[in-house]
Amino acid sequence: MTLAAPLNEIGTAPSRAPRQPRLALLGTGTVGRAFVARHQRLSQRGLALPAFELLANSRGVFDCAGDPEQVLQLANDAQRNGVAHEIDAARLRRGDILVDATASDAVAARHAEWLSRGIRVVTANKLGNGADLLRAQAVARAQREGHAHYGDSATVGAGLPLLRSIRELVAGGDRIHAVEGVLSGSLAWLFDRYDGMRPFSGFVREAREAGYTEPDPRIDLSGEDVRRKLLILARAAGIALEAHEVQVDSLVPATLADAGDDELDARLPLLDAPLREHYQQAWRDGAKLRFVGRFEAGEAGCRASVGLRALPADHPLCGGSGTDNRVAIRSDRYCEQPLVVQGPGAGAEVTAAALLDDVLRAYAGG
Ligand SMILES: NC(=O)c1ccc[n+]([C@@H]2O[C@H](COP(=O)([O-])OP(=O)(O)OC[C@H]3O[C@@H](n4cnc5c(N)ncnc54)[C@H](OP(=O)(O)O)[C@@H]3O)[C@@H](O)[C@H]2O)c1
Structure with missing residues (x-):
């Protein structure tokens, strides 16, 4: 026999106030800094956001009872002691929200485990859905089984409506035929600025100083970052694409790839001659250089590639400027003309905004 809960005066069962989700930032x-700053700005404007429970970096885990900006400062001032620490997620409970603003493979490897415990995961780290296929499939399974939200809109296009559009098209019965795009803000900036006269390496240094590239620009120039984004897009389209199935043409010559960190700057001019040649050939053909990731799905399977392309000036991917991402999606309904999404797709501010949007979506999900 089950006992019915007593009704209160207005005829409903008295219920304890639902526990508020808490936020953990890795x-x-x-x-991470831009995320905390935006969280504080939005909270001050009265937006209901979960409170920080903990902040963590590679140096430690920091309790966040007080002002998160002070704890952030403390975390960033902490000494490195060379000892790896485990993220203690045991203290997080079903419904809490964990934000991954690291580039750590070890952290991404735990997304599925956290989701299966009902912890909602929001990530800028591409290594959850954009690395090994088995890991991406485990994330999808854990999301279903743990009934937990996985927010990955910051991983591609820094929150531009890209993944969302693809998922909505698929949910609406469309098949995705092809996706091609300028998916790297730093490479978009480089090929928007490069004029074939001044050395390419000078633009790379400028981009690095402006914070557009990773501290080691080879990560961008190798195409590895674009491969990960393409994998995330393809998997969102329902295609089980493996990392090795993407043909990646790196811009980094072997002698630059092999350089130690202290030799990197001196060897950057190795990029100059091959890039000048590409530019001159494109210029003679009336084309523009763009670093493009694309996949095409058909009866025979999926073909995917990443590399430098010379495109006609009126090609959909030649628009945009600065660090703009520009992506063309072809599906059953957008067959003749693609759906094109364009906008700033890099930078801490837009990435933090995309993370907060996903937190709010997870929060609204109850
Ligand atoms: N920057 C952008 O514009 C941008 C745009 C889109 C996406 N993203 C992605 O966002 C992520 C963060 O980028 P970022 O530019 O903020 O990188 P970052 O400045 O290098 O910061 C990375 C942070 O992760 C921490 N970390 C590393 N391993 C960790 C671990 N095992 N546990 C906890 N924390 C760990 C680091 O700790 P320490 O400080 O102790 O080393 C550091 O605080 C990356 O995945 C990146 O690809 C960045």
């Missing part, structure tokens, strides 16, 4: 670097 990563206190460029994106």
Whole structure:
């Protein structure tokens, strides 16, 4: 026999106030800092947001009872002791929200485990859905089984409506035929600025100083970052694409790839001659250089590639400027003309905004 709960005066069962979700932020670097600052600004404007429970970086886990900006400072001032620490997620409970603003493979490897415990995960780290296929499939399974939200809109296009559009098209019965795009803000900036006269390496240094590239620009120039984004897009389209199935043409010659950190700057001019040649050939053909990731799905399977392309000036991917991402999606309904999404797709501010949007979506999900 089950006992019915007593009814209160207005005829409903008295219920305890639902426990408020708490927020854990992993990563206190460029994106983590922008995330905390935006969280504080939005909270001051009266937006209901979960409170921080903890902040963590590679140096430790920091309790966040007070002002998160002070704790952030403390975390970033902490000494490195060379001892790896485990993220203690045991203290997080079903419904809490964990934000991954690291680039750590070890952290991404735990997304599925956290989701299966009902912890909602919001990530700028591409290594959850954009690395190994088995890991991405485990994330999808854990999301279903744990009934937990996985917010990954910051991983591609820094929150531009890209993943969302693809998922909504698929949910609406469309098949995605092809996606091609300028998916790297730093490479978009480089090829928007490069004029074939001044050395390419000078633009790379400028981009690095402006914070557009990773501290080691080879990560951008190798195409690895674009491969991960393409994998995330393809998997959102329902295609089980493996990392090795993407043909990646790196811009980094072997002698630059092999350089130690202290030799990197001196060897950057190795980029100059091959890039000048590409530029001159494109210029003679009336084309523009763009670093493009694309996949095409058909009866025979999926073909995917990443690399430098010379495109006609009126090609959909030649618009935009600065660090703009520009992506063309072809599906059953957008067959003749693609759906094109364009806008700033890099930078800490837009990335932090995308993370907060996902937190709010997870929060609204109850
Ligand atoms: N910057 C952008 O514009 C941008 C745009 C889109 C996406 N993203 C992505 O956002 C993520 C963060 O980028 P970022 O530019 O903020 O990087 P970052 O400045 O290098 O910061 C990375 C943070 O992660 C922490 N970390 C590393 N391993 C950790 C671990 N095992 N546990 C906890 N924390 C750990 C680091 O700790 P320490 O400080 O102790 O080393 C650091 O605080 C990356 O995945 C990146 O690809 C960045």
